[in-house]
Amino acid sequence: MSMSDTLSLPVANIEAAIECLLFVAGEPVPISELARALEMEEIPVESALRSFQVTLTERGSGLNLIRIAGGWQLATRPAFSEVVARLLTRTSTKLTRASMETLAIIAYRQPITAPEIEAVRGVSVAGVLKTLLERRLIREAGRKQALGRPMLYETTPDFLHYFAISDLSQLPAIDLDTAPPVSAEAIMHGNPSLSTPISDEAENSDQTEDTLEEN
Amino acid sequence: METVQGNFTTSNTTARHTIFNTPSPHFKTAVFEGPLDLLLHLIRINQVDIYDIPIAQITEQYLQYVAVLEEIDLASVGEYVLMAATLIEIKSRMLLPRPPQEAGEEDEGEDPRAELVARLLEYQQYQGVVEAFRTWEEMRKKLFFRTAMEHTDDYILPVPEGEAHVSQLYSALMRLLSEAGLEEQPITAVTPRRRLSLRLKMAEILRHLQRAGEEGLSFEALFDLPCPRYDIVLAFLSLLELLRQGRILAFQENPKAPIRLIIIALEEPNEYE
Known part of the structure; x- marks a missing residue:
């Protein structure tokens, strides 16, 4: 089927087709995948998604179309959450504060090693990392080219999904420049060079930045 | 206080x-x-x-x-x-007390x-x-999503982020085995004992992939067809082990595309040599 054939479909049909795709997928579908299935360009697909979003609201549907974890997905409307929760058995638990803090640090400084996280939090993170890995909120992202080749960690699409955001750019802006990363070495050796001016840490932060850029 | x-x-x-x-x-x-x-x-x-x-x-x-x-x-x-x-x-x-200002490497101020x-x-x-x-x-927590139902064998959803799924590797293996005409072989067939160990095969695959560099190799390229079933199984096992160790990466552009394999750390010495 050529593209012009599909494009000549009435808008309502494209929306219906999108509804089908999102219904069967059961996970966030990137626009590229929708476009591939619809044999359409991504831009018209995106506008069809937007108008489908409006259509759902106008028809008073119990479903809502949201952008989440790098794709589009049908979700129940928050207003009906209690009804749905009564039907389903609740299994999920909230993240602990330790998990939250660790996740926050990883989200902003990924990829990041365990000692680097510990330098920020001031406490060991081994157990927390294990939990976060098990919950698939983070994953291993290779090893840092540094002494001991420590494992690097980054957030996953499941992380985005857990907080219902579509990508990392939606994270609240923070100003890490006012608080330069503390060298992990200083913490590990238990002797932070307290008199060292902050700017002297350029070497350490350079290393971190390099890894960030590679990613 | x-x-x-x-x-x-x-x-x-x-x-x-x-x-x-x-x-x-x-x-x-x-x-x-x-x-x-x-x-x-x-x-x-x-x-x-x-x-x-x-x-x-x-x-x-x-x-x-x-x-x-x-x-x-x-x-x-x-x-x-x-x-x-x-x-x-x-x-x-x-x-x-602050020592008098002396030009030193430490900023006393x-x-x-x-x-x-x-x-x-x-x-x-x-x-x-x-x-x-x-x-x-x-x-x-106020949002609920539909979980994907089991799909029929004919269709699977694309694997996220271009990574090949275990089941896709498996179907690739099955395709190879059938191409090699080994499916119908009677189980009584005698295969001569081979010397090649898993370790050696892993080293060989790593060497191939190292040479291929960032381009990587296709899944099929790892199998020297026609060859005995043992070699296919051995190569496949080596592949799984290398994937498990995170030394290589398997990915696929789309569900129909060939599975490609690339080595993860190029500078890593091949310890299986």
Whole structure:
């Protein structure tokens, strides 16, 4: 089927087709995948998604179309959450504060090693990392080219999904420049060079930045 | 001390009672996420400027908390003791008279608290993020999604992020086996014992992939068809082991595209040689 054939479909049909795709997928579908299935360009697909979003609201549907974890997905409307929760058995638990803090640090400084996280939090993170890995909120992202080749960690699409955001750019802006990363070495050796001016840490932060850029 | 909101007292035992057994508004449920969390809490309740921390006062309160912690949770006290040492070091540095300005490698004018403040500020920012995360988590819990049903064997969803799924590797293996005409072979067929071990095969695959560089190789290229079933199985096992060890990566542009394999760390010495 050529593209012009599909494009000549009435808008309502494209929306219906999108509804089908999102219904069967059961996970966030990137626009590229929708476009591939619809044999359409991504831009018209995106506008069809937007108008489908409006259509759902106008028809008073119990479903809502949201952008989440790098794709589009049908979700129940928050207003009906209690009804749905009564039907389903609740299994999920909230993240602990330790998990939250660790996740926050990883989200902003990924990829990041365990000692680097510990330098920020001031406490060991081994157990927390294990939990976060098990919950698939983070994953291993290779090893840092540094002494001991420590494992690097980054957030996953499941992380985005857990907080219902579509990508990392939606994270609240923070100003890490006012608080330069503390060298992990200083913490590990238990002797932070307290008199060292902050700017002297350029070497350490350079290393971190390099890894960030590679990613 | 007595004016401090946190109800710290000078005796450790009393402090414990104050902190954990009486309905003190601040410490009844105070469980800290570590030394920085505790420090920020002390700064907050004492209403002092984070850029101008009264080190003596804060250190004293900090040590009292650590003493209490020592009695109730010895395991986690270590992390706090490190910070206590840091605080005491800062305190002693601040007590020392400033040596006359001499051109040295160290900037004598530097506030001994500077690095601690920087750490506290960074940590505080992440605490702010945690608040946002909490709100999002709460909102997200109001959303429900349809979980994907089992799809028929004919269709599977694309694997996210271009990574090949185990089942796709499996179907590729099955395709190879059938191409090699090995499916119909009677199980009584005699295969001569081969010397090649898994280890050697892994080394061989790594070598091939190293040579292929970033381009990588197709899944099929690893199999020298036609060849005995043993070789196919061995190559496949080596492949799985290398994937498990995270030394190679299997990916696929789309579900119909050939599976491609690339080596992950090119500079890594091939330890199976």
